[in-house]
Amino acid sequence: xxxxxxxxxxxxxxxxxxxxxxxxEFIEKIIEKISGFKFGNPIESDTKIxxxxxxxxxxxxxxxxxxxxxxxxxxxxxxxxxxAFVEPTVITxxxxxxxxxxxxxxxGPVMPVTSFEDEEEALNLANDTMYGLGASVFTEDMxxxxxxxxxxxxxxxxxxxxxxxxxxxxxxxxxxxxGVGSEGVYSTFxxxxxxKCIVLKGIL
Numbered sequence: 001x002x003x004x005x006x007x008x009x010x011x012x013x014x015x016x017x018x019x020x021x022x023x024x025e026f027i028e029k030i031i032e033k034i035s036g037f038k039f040g041n042p043i044e045s046d047t048k049i050x051x052x053x054x055x056x057x058x059x060x061x062x063x064x065x066x067x068x069x070x071x072x073x074x075x076x077x078x079x080x081x082x083x084a085f086v087e088p089t090v091i092t093x094x095x096x097x098x099x100x101x102x103x104x105x106x107x108g109p110v111m112p113v114t115s116f117e118d119e120e121e122a123l124n125l126a127n128d129t130m131y132g133l134g135a136s137v138f139t140e141d142m143x144x145x146x147x148x149x150x151x152x153x154x155x156x157x158x159x160x161x162x163x164x165x166x167x168x169x170x171x172x173x174x175x176x177x178x179g180v181g182s183e184g185v186y187s188t189f190x191x192x193x194x195x196k197c198i199v200l201k202g203i204l
Contacts, residue, residue: 003037003088004164006052007109011134011156011163011172015101016113017122023115027092030111031077034088051084052108058084061108064100065089068112071098078109086110096125103130119144127153132175134163155182 004012018026037048052058062081069075073094078087086108094101094112101112116122126135126148135154139145142159149157155174158165166172173182181187 003034003049003109006050006086008052008107009164011166013136013163014105014112014131015126016111017116017125018113019122020115020117023113027076027090027113030113031090034077034090037088039085039087049085049088049109052086053084055084057107058086061086061106061110064104064106064108065091065110067104068094068098068100071095071100073098073100073112101125102128105131119147123148123151127151130177133178134158134174136161136163154178 016026038046039049040047042050052061058081065075065079068091069079071094073091076090076092078089079091080087088109088111090111090113091100092113094114096114098112100106100110101114106112114125116125132152132154134156135152136158137145137148137152138160139148145159149159153175155172155178156163156166156170169184169186171182171184171187173179173187181191
């Protein structure tokens with residue numbers, strides 16, 4: 001889900017592109033699910049949403065929400081801030097031109113959602129950003145899944161699962177401005193290994 005750690009995870013999904021044939025159903029189901037979340041003290045086992053790291057961070061998220069609305073997005077759920085708590089927020093009908101659909105990263109519980117008509121449109125929008133840490137594609141068509149996985153400009157692509165997924169052996173790093181190099185057990189082995197090439201000539 002988008003709202004683990006109140007959305008404060010670098011590989012959390014930041015933009016949601018839904019095919020127009022599924023768009024309304026997706027919005028209805030996601031609002032139904034999120035509306036039942038309890039917010040409060042994370043120590044309590046049934047709490048789903050806590051505060052973000054600071055009130056300063058919450059104010060920045062609030063500014064980003066307001067900017068997105070001013071650029072044409074519509075708040076379907078949430079959108080309010082109380083001190084360091086930001087309500088789980090779903091923003092629908094976000095124009096492709098809005099900052100949040102490109103290079104503005106929201107580090108909080110905010111879901112910007114828009115629809116697309118065809119694969120080319122979805123792929124162009126997905127790659128039109130300075131970032132490229134992780135991506136996801138959801139489809140029953142494995143040919144399409146493979147196509148998108150290959151074409152996404154991202155360090156990892158999860159098919160039919162959240163970009164949160166990270167296993168022991170996976171290298172973790174991104175394309176473009178998403179970090180430098182990669183981390184992970186096997187990547188660390190490579191970083192700590194000095195390779196030497198010895199060439200034997202004229203010894204036989």
